[in-house]
Amino acid sequence: MDCLFPGSFDPVTNGHMDLIRRGARMFDTVYVGVLYNVEKKGLFTVEERVQMLREACSDLPNVKVVSFAGLTVELCRQLQVRVLLRGVRSVKDLESEMTLSRINRMLDADIDTVFLPASGGMEDISSSVVRELGAFRGHADEFLPPSAARMVKEKFANHQ
Numbered sequence: 001m002d003c004l005f006p007g008s009f010d011p012v013t014n015g016h017m018d019l020i021r022r023g024a025r026m027f028d029t030v031y032v033g034v035l036y037n038v039e040k041k042g043l044f045t046v047e048e049r050v051q052m053l054r055e056a057c058s059d060l061p062n063v064k065v066v067s068f069a070g071l072t073v074e075l076c077r078q079l080q081v082r083v084l085l086r087g088v089r090s091v092k093d094l095e096s097e098m099t100l101s102r103i104n105r106m107l108d109a110d111i112d113t114v115f116l117p118a119s120g121g122m123e124d125i126s127s128s129v130v131r132e133l134g135a136f137r138g139h140a141d142e143f144l145p146p147s148a149a150r151m152v153k154e155k156f157a158n159h160q
Contacts, residue, residue: 003083003114006033006072009049010042010127011148012056018119019087024060026114031079032057036069043131043155055147073108082110089118 003023009016009032023030032053036046044052046067057063068075072084084104088094094115101113131152141149 001027001083002029002031002079002081003027003085004031004033004072004076004079004081005085006035006068006075008035008037008040008042008127009053010040010044010131011049011152012053012145013127013143013148014145015087015089015118015143017056017145019085019116020057020063021060022116022119023085024062027083027085028062030060030063030085031075031081032063032065033072033075034065034067035072036067038069044151048151052147052151056145071107073104073111076108076111082112084111084113086113086115087118088115 003026005020005023007016020030020032034046034049034053042049050065050067053065057065066075066079076082076084084101086097086101088097097113097115104111104113140152144152
């Protein structure tokens with residue numbers, strides 16, 4: 001059985017990687033779907049995020065990184081995937097993820113969602129925290145895989 005782990009990954013964090021690695025042990029293939037959202041101005045382009053994730057996942061042969069725009073259920077249909085993988089860090093995350101799960105099931109009753117709780121020490125890691133640290137030249141390396149840490153440093157060095 002395959003799954004899809006969708007998100008913006010702007011940038012990918014160690015929390016994301018923890019979920020990807022755990023998913024890779026549970027599923028035959030984990031598709032990491034990098035969302036292109038026209039509503040959001042990201043720090044990284046979709047292409048940069050795909051590159052970052054491919055580098056970070058290079059040791060995981062059953063992980064495939066793809067980009068998409070539009071509804072997650074449409075990508076599930078294209079990939080013939082019936083399981084979404086989602087992480088939850090808090091009760092607030094769970095509430096919003098449950099809402100998304102119900103909406104996805106209304107759009108396609110064949111799609112289920114598997115929730116994995118954040119591993120210990122990963123609860124406070126988010127892409128937005130990393131972006132804020134990077135913007136103020138804070139040290140974010142401990143929250144990021146090496147490919148993302150390098151690219152965050154480069155991005156903010158170019159925005160001086």
